[in-house]
Amino acid sequence: MIEKRWIHNTEFTTEQQQVAQELAESLNVSLPLARLLVQRGIHDFEQSRLFFRPDLAHLHNPFLMKDMSLAVERIASAIANGEKILIYGDYDVDGTTSVALFYGFLKRIYANLDYYIPDRYEEGYGVSWQSIEWAKENGFKLIVTLDCGIKSVDKVTVAAERGIDFIICDHHRPGTELPPAVAVLDPKRNDCEYPYKELTGCGVGFKLLQAFCMQHDMDPQLLYNYLDLLVVSIASDIVPITGENRVLAYYGLQRLNAAPRTGIKALIQIAGLSGTLDITNVVFGLGPRINAAGRIKHAKEAVRLLLSERDEEAQEFAQEINRHNSERRNFDTSITEQALLMIENDDFFSDAKSTVLYKEDWHKGVIGIVASRCIEKYHRPTIILTQSHGKAAGSARSVPGFDVYEAIEECADLLEQYGGHTFAAGLTLPLQNVEAFRMRFNDIVSSRILPDQLVPMIHIDMPLELEAINPKFYNILRQMGPFGPGNMTPVFESRHVTLAGRPTLMKEKHIKFEVKQNDSDVFTAIGFGMSRFYPDLISGKPFSICYCLEENNFRDKKTLQLSLKDIKIH
Structure with missing residues (x-):
């Protein structure tokens, strides 16, 4: 596992500190919350009003x-x-x-x-x-x-x-x-x-x-009634939730929670989603299921579901799409395991700055997902190719700060077609060009990518004392959403915290423990996939945590908990 770099937002200037202080007083919020607003480009009461209260009247002509x-x-x-x-x-x-x-x-x-x-x-x-x-x-x-x-x-x-x-x-x-x-x-x-x-x-x-x-x-x-569909596209396409997208997403989520169309309502139920839905629920709960129709069978099935106006019909369509999603998951798991083995067993990748893999029988519908899975482990621009109609067809994914589209564009003479964005692209090339493409692509990436871009980063908004966290703090924090690219969920760092009880391992993969800092309240912290920290924690070594704040609703009792991003053992 590559150790993550904790990147802190730049230190506040004296002027920014003054702006944050004035904002805290005019809005009657704590200084940490005011500092978060300043980091997001909000400097006065009027800008705050527009940020906290998006309005469809703010849409451009x-x-x-x-x-x-x-x-x-x-x-x-x-x-x-x-x-x-x-x-x-x-x-x-x-x-x-x-x-x-x-x-x-x-x-x-x-x-x-x-x-x-x-x-x-x-x-x-x-x-x-x-x-x-x-x-x-x-x-x-x-x-x-x-x-x-x-x-x-x-x-x-x-x-x-x-x-x-x-x-x-x-x-x-x-x-x-x-x-x-x-x-x-x-x-x-x-x-x-x-x-x-x-x-x-x-x-x-x-x-x-x-x-x-x-x-x-x-x-x-009449058109705004369709905003539940639009927010699903905004969330799933991972575009910035800023400006006009933020207004559309804000009202789209309202529609999604208050009166979703019949097909989306059926999809929400089949996905087992409950409570107030946010961007994350859409990205991980609804998006993959809608996508699965086109990956496994035909995307027309997804459109039929989204247009459905009868409950019984929508339930039937949603169940079919959910079956496709289960099948997609099986392909995803199997192919990811094969891809990771190929990387581990090929000496070329020990020094490579990119990953390009080809296997003729991989399912074309999941290769983009597999590319993302490989990046989770190796953190470098990745392209997964499979055979389609006698050609090599592939999906590319990138790491923050590196434009994979531009790198692919420089290999255009080896390709038949390509298209996409900075962080995701698709391409098709003759089978005989795969090896030449792999070498050229790696040369281009190697010449441009910065060493820091090959190490996963966690961007931390600010240090936070645990004693600053209370229900009012969280309620205002929540109103800063919808969160997503360009307005990410705030990440805090609390330094030199201590255990308030013995950590618990969950399913041998995850970790859960009670934590406090000086005289603060005790908070529950949960780290998914962080079982590796268990031995150091029970040894009593001092540590720091970075996390997002979330609300846990268990048996109708709401408590604030820390969703861990990483732990640093000192």
Whole structure:
């Protein structure tokens, strides 16, 4: 196990300390809480009000997005002329929630439309040739893509020749050439001045419908009813929960908890989730199940569930998706074990700065998950490849601070196609290029990655005395959510704490103990996967802990506990 580095946020300047002091007084909160707000760029009462009370009125005007007027006009013209519209989405969570949101909303005002999700294995990522043929055969005149299409220049060109228009709604980085669509909505376009760049694919689709509602004087609440779908996309696609995403996630979680749509309600029940759901519940409870449909069978099943309006039908769909998720877990566990063995048994990886593994019979649907599992142990950029249609198809994952997309882009001459983000990407290459790609990719990573990026980090917001923790502190802390990238759950460090009882091992993997600091109250601390610290703790050695604060609800009794991130034995 690689020892983690504890990275502390920079020391406060005298000016920042003064701002925090004034903020603590104006908000009537403790100084540590005020310091957390200052760290998040909040310096006065008004900024605090906007942070603690997000408002849908704070959403940007969708017409600020390049090509938005063209997109709205083309949809309006299709509806006016009775044209068939096809809603096309990717097979992951962002794509399927996008389709459910866009199709579900539009279906309420216009009947002549359908949706299409490509088969992960037969068609691959993005707009497929099969989908264009199918659209032509079935008389569609307009295709709206969601969470894909920004690099489908050749397909959109051919579709236009066949009388099919495209509106692209995407959030991935564009290539050097944009598709010749009627409208290309992507905040990451170099010529797009939209103020917020981190929307999901579902978020871009939402903005198009928001613009449509504005143009046609429709009640925006009709669209806001779909925010439970949008927050699932925001959480599962691991985008920053800042700015517009934070507003959408805030209200999406409210909808998810108060009145989720029938399909999501069934999914919540089958996942065994209870209490107030947050971003973490979505990421680990709902997202993997929605994803499992496309990984194991076909993502259309996920859309059917999300669009379902009858309880009995939704329960049936949710159970089927849950079975896919169980099957996915089995593949994930088995392939991860094989991948870790390959790393351990290959001398190349003893000095490598990256991991590229290929095995022809690995299940394509879980290789991205396997890449993440390998990073958990070896903490270096990782690509897992398997055979698909006579090619090597792979998923890449990265470590904080290293742009895996750029590294892959430098190997473009060895690839047939690629796309993605800074920390996650997909690629396809000829089988004969796998070894050359492995060597080139490792050379590129080795020349760029910093030694610190190869060591897992824990970012600590601030040192905290345990005596500062009480119910009021936690209640205000909780209101700083929704937490996620860009607004992470605060991590605290308490130094030189002592045991208040003998530690307990749970399932030989986890550790639980009571802890105090000087004259503080006693708190329960739980460390998942931290059984290795047990011998040092029972020996009585002094230690420090870093942790997040959480509420434990057991038999209707709520207590605050420390969810450990790491322990340092002194």
